[in-house]
Amino acid sequence: MFKLVKLIAQPGSWAADMDKARFNRYLINLIRAVRSNMSNKVYRILNIILIVWCCGLFVPSTYALSQAEASEKLLTPNFEEINNDWWTEWPQLSQEEKNKWLTAIRKNFDGVVSDIDYSSERHENIVLIHDLLDSLNKLVTHQPEEQLPEPKSELTLQSWLALYRSTERLNNERQRIQAEKRQRTDAIRYIQGQLQELNVLHRKLEPQSFERASNGIAFYAAQINMLYAQEKLISTDKQLNSTQAKFKTTTLRLAQSAEEITSSPSFDKQLTLQKNNLLASIEKLKSIMSSLQRRAWSSLKGEKEIVFQLSYQEEKLKLISAQSQLLSIDILLHISQMLQGMGQVSQPEWGGKKARLIQEYELLNSQLASYREQVLVSGEAANEMIYAKTQRTVWEYLEANQKLSNELKSKLRDVDFYLQSYQQFISLRKGWLSELGFGWSLWSDQAGSSLDSTINFTLFTVNEYPVTLFDLLNAILVIVLSILFSKFLKKVLYKFGQKKAVSESTIFNVARVLHYVIITTAALIALSILGIDSSKITLIAGALSVGIGFGLQAIFNNFVSGLILLFERPLKVGDLVELESGVRGRIKAINVRSTQLKTRDNIDVLVPNSEFVNFRVINYTFSDPLRRIHIPFRTSLDSDKDKVRKVVIAAAEEINFTQKDKQHAPDLWLKTIGEFSLEFELVVWVNANKLPDNDGVEAAYLWKVESALREANIEVPVPQKEIYLKRVTKVNKSIISSLEHSED
Template identity: 35%
Template sequence: MAGDCSFSPLRIARCDRSVPRILLTFFLSLLFACSSLIASAQLPGSEPKKFEPVIPDFAAPSADWWTEWTEASSEERQQWLEALTKAWQEWREKLPEDEALQKRATSIGQSLQGIEVTWKRNQEYQKVTLLPDIKFPEKPDVMDWAKADGAINRGRQRMTSFQLEARQLDQTLGQSLSQLRKQVILLREARDTEDREATALTLLRTQINHLNIIEQRDSLEEFLGTWQEKIDSAEDHLKRMLDSLLYSEEAAKALEKEIKTQSDAIEKIGATRTSIQGSPELRTDPVKGLQKDLTLMQLEVDLLEGHLKRRKAELLQSMNWVLMEGKDEEDRQLIVSRDLLETAGTIIESTSRELNLRQRQVSAWRGEEGEEGPDLSRWWGYFERIDSGLNNAQDLVKDILRYEVAQLQVYKERQGWWATVRERTSLMIDQAYKRWRQLADFQLFTIAQNPITLRDIAKIIFVMVCAWLISSFTRRFLNRLVRKKHASESSMYNLGRVLHYSIIAIAIIIVLSMLGLDTSKLALVAGALSVGIGFGMQAIFSNFISGLILLFEQPLRVGDLVELESGVFGRIRDINVRSTRITTRDNVDILVPNTEFVAGRVINHTLDDPVRRIHVPFGVAYGSDPDLVREAAMAAAERVTITHTDWKRKTEVWLMQFGDNSLNFKLVVWINSNMVSPLGDPYALYNLELLRELNEKGIEVPFPQRDLHVRSWDVPLPISRHSQK
């Protein structure tokens, strides 16, 4: 075996050590596949190639000897299996008397027999009569239709179980392929002879088991195809039966009896449940308490089944009623109420959750009590009965949905299209709503073990949008009060900001509770946030707190004219969480951090009184009349519109200094800061008017003058070298 290098991909890969084994194996397998296709190609008119079963080398089976099995027909597979079994039996006789090898050889023989067992089971499947209890009489009534519908539904449920088995076989097939690849690698890496023989037999058994899985899947797919065709045909017959239903007096009596039976059962179960719920016993014993809870759950499920069974009978009675000839159309009432189905869905969902909790409780008891504790297996009888009742209730809900559609169809045929348009529209809307609920309940991810669905995302978006709209409408209302002069701009601005932050904070808390987070643990979040603030968010947090101080303390308001220690001068436009916007005289918006207003020196020219005094310096030439200068300055001040004058605040002109070139005066004037244009400078306004008044009155505005005196000395001129020569 070690020196055998025959023409096989795996063996050549073992012999050639200079090329990577995996790459060489891949290319050689591709070469063999291409050669097989070329060899299998037939010229037009030539005879088809005779099928030859592939018999592997049992001592070292190749990885792809079985690949043509899926393309072979049933007769060819039978022939192949016979030849493979015969060759195996002959080769097995030559095996040494080794216990491990003989055990592997026996398992291979069992795997070959397993393929034959699969074929026999497929033959038994073919003998099975599909939908044996279904009948389609020539003159059907509603009871015949209900029996046929039930038979088809049972057949559909059986087909669903076979489809589940087919999906499981697909998964097993994928796992089997992975196992095949693993065994091929192990065979290639085997060193000694004993290990190689054992690994070869294991690979052969895996390959035969893989063929058995392929046979099981193919036979099941063929059976499912036949079953689906049969069910489709039966559903077509059922639709035609619905169009040819006839009124039956016997069916009417049977349905009336069924409705009465279910009504009596509902009344009896309801009385029993009320009696158990009203018992005054104290639930100190947990075992008795659990038994009472499970009994009530069982009664709740039985009560739900009774209501659903009665609804089925009522729907059939309605269908049979409309088929009666000579009956007034007004007496033929449709049953279209959706309350029962919605209630049933809620009860099934809540009972399933509660049943799951009770099962965990029993499992916890078993873990606590251990082997020495009481026998708790009796509780599983309760669980199985309740779970079976829930499954029956779900099936009854599906039956009622089908019966409602059939009822609409019968009424439409008997009373016309317009008679049921409202009910059919309601049914379509209800179906669309159920599909939307299924989509909305799709789980996207989990937060703190709470599933988050599309419905939760939609609710969160709705809450945030509503919060934003409420905040926007509130601020618009406050702005309207300002425009109508019912309130000041600054107070309404501060109130709007506070309300905006409060509304957003409440919306965030609501969103957190909707996500399933415990809002009582916000203290932990605040603690973690404080750590983050201490390390990296000091500036942001300090600006936020400063913004709140400015809003509540109101040392600054929107519209105030302020001057900061940094030299920024302008009007406040917005006070935000982190910064305040100031517009300068150059119409430049500057965002100033709020901490600068709280920790630094701020001059607010309009805090309490917008009237302030400014000093405008100017000079006139020596020899000017001071009274005339004072009169001109006073006239210039009056011509400026921002000048404020009353009995306490008067405009004054001061002679300040005898300068080098002029008499230095100062115009001291009171102005209203609110009347100053955001883009203007009050000093420029007064200087312009002063220049105009001084020129009109002939008062000279001096400018600096300097006298230059040239001084000369009697110094002899220097003698040049040329003159010396």
């Protein structure tokens, strides 16, 4: 008992400092003392308390040991057995802890590498580790200076412009840092992949070999590189957060400063002076460009052409940039006058000018990309592309033009901001109605300029004549209006024909001829709009004749056949015809290439026009729509012929399309007296134009005739045959023998 109390009473202050062997001996003695007193319940409770107490001692001591082991691994790099994750706690360390880590890493690394054999590869990795440690030390110890916010003062238009430019600079800086952050993140991913590859390779190499130690040094260099990449990412995040905070503050200040801005006549004089200087620069640039345009571009080929065009594009970019800056100054002058209460709300053509400048910028930017692609494709020959007048290479022109293009883009953003600010000032100083009027004027100018540049864009050229979108739309409009006019004229002609009782076929032919005349005239007008001279149509006709002679022969044949059908009029719309192929139906339309027939089964059939001209065609309604139909039927031999005649003719007259006039009255013919019946034939005249579209004319007459005969008790005979069977008692033996012989 005394021994147990003595062990428990030992102070625990040294527990965290004792080594493993001493702590293990202490724990074993404590457990033995507890076990010797297990008979008493009090000591059992005391046993539980001791276990909990020992755990309390063991956990901090174990933690201290693990920390010591980790520090030992960190302080003494082992290139034989690499440690994968000692550096993972770096982002969570404070600056002081990072400085301690770097001091320990450098000291112990120098001590380890001093005892190893050097090779060229090892030497490069060791130098790399030293350089990375130096850079990492500078990065950790560097503390960016915090800029104090500028005190608020009276905001003039000039200081407002400086505030806007500061906002633009911070925005560009923010975008640059965001791009840098993405690059840092990609670099960390790449180093992680490199560490994984080196780790896998390290496990495959022979232990205690020269290659394994060299790979360990390379792995350690990659780990130090990971520390540097993580620290750069942390620094980039801090810089990005600081820049975003400044940008937010400046943007908010700029947005809330509209009511505080003032201006003065002295600032107007400065703007006017800048405007005059820009006008002089613009005139000078225009003279330079006109001198360049006077040169024969067609005489410049290949390399010289690209360099010359780049030099011309450089002057063009300068001109557009000066015009953009001039537009900005003009807007600022109006803003200054409004702030001083000197000017009224004006609506100059700023929207149109801005739209034209943007279009010029986009065109020049696309041309620059095309020139760059041509230079890259030319390969080594691009190094010899030099403009003799300026002695500048094509690469210098590309770099200068790209820089001018970026500056022009920034100035166009300035123009857009000044226009929005002017609209905001109008709303504050003149009211929302003036703002609405200015906004409408600005939008209409931009829309008109965009529409004008779009419809005047050259699509292609015909005989050196530029064909724009406006010309093409005019040509299409002429064709569409001619088609609509032709359809309207066709409806008018049909109404006129109905009032004057003109035949449908005549109206159709006249409408079709007028349609061809209108379309042909419209086509000639459209061709003249597109720049095709009417005198050249003969050449086009000659070319078409060659095409007709080969591939378009069948189409041209059908077209000419359609004209023959229209003017000779062997067929008319509404005629009932039957072709040599057996197709029968009514003509619904005679078109350029084919004729539309509708059969009795309500099926539309398109027949080539040449078939009506080159083959036999039966036209049931060519000269007279009346046609005679023969309906055969029969009755029994004992039927009364006069009664049959009376009943059948009366039944035929009940059908509405039967002709009942004296010349075309129905008639009944007795055709044949057969063995068991009288064969009659009902002869009727019908109007083909009044017949139903289906093929049921004969069926209608047969239906009526059969019903009338049945009501009159007139028998319709059915063919009958009588078969007589004679019983044979004796059979000729010669017949039987002949049959048996035939079977054999």
